[in-house]
Amino acid sequence: MFLFLVGGLALVAVAVSFLARGARLQPARADVLTLIGAYGITATDEARRPAEQVEPSPLGIAASFLGARLNGRLPWFTEDRARRALLAAGMYTTEPRRLMGYQVLAGLALPVLWLLSSPVSTVPLVLGAVGIAAGGFWAPMLVVNRRGRSRLEQIEYELPELVDLLVVTLEAGVSFAGSMQLASERVQGPL
Numbered sequence: 001m002f003l004f005l006v007g008g009l010a011l012v013a014v015a016v017s018f019l020a021r022g023a024r025l026q027p028a029r030a031d032v033l034t035l036i037g038a039y040g041i042t043a044t045d046e047a048r049r050p051a052e053q054v055e056p057s058p059l060g061i062a063a064s065f066l067g068a069r070l071n072g073r074l075p076w077f078t079e080d081r082a083r084r085a086l087l088a089a090g091m092y093t094t095e096p097r098r099l100m101g102y103q104v105l106a107g108l109a110l111p112v113l114w115l116l117s118s119p120v121s122t123v124p125l126v127l128g129a130v131g132i133a134a135g136g137f138w139a140p141m142l143v144v145n146r147r148g149r150s151r152l153e154q155i156e157y158e159l160p161e162l163v164d165l166l167v168v169t170l171e172a173g174v175s176f177a178g179s180m181q182l183a184s185e186r187v188q189g190p191l
Helices: 002-034 058-070 079-089 096-117 121-171 178-188
Strands: none
Touching: 058 096, 058 178, 079 096, 079 121, 121 178
């Protein structure tokens, strides 16, 4: 019991010392952040410019509303899952709720169009509508997942070239920050 007390007091002392050190280092961190521009890494005008505000269409508004209302109703139909898929695909400006809403709209609209336009008899008509509803529901997420896989494959393919470029510039005597800046100017794509 005495060993637990001594161990606990030692851990409390370590925690207090870390907190004191962290409080003491905060002003120094602010100074370091102001010096980052001196390393030659600056944002381009395009990166500084705020994203253009595009007014959403009525269909986009309806999709966002549906996605928000149905979020989490099913374990595989969540905003978090849609957000991860969108980030992997590099679709940073698309809202996860809107993607989910498009899934629902496609799952509802495509079977209705099938039912209205198909000259097939009753049983194949209903089976086709069910299949088209499932396909319409999953199609938007499949497109986003395919785009994400393609983007990650492109990153994997270009990564050795980036590493080689960094090694060559570092061996030439360029600083790491300068090497990263040179590499960012020469390597295109998602990497």
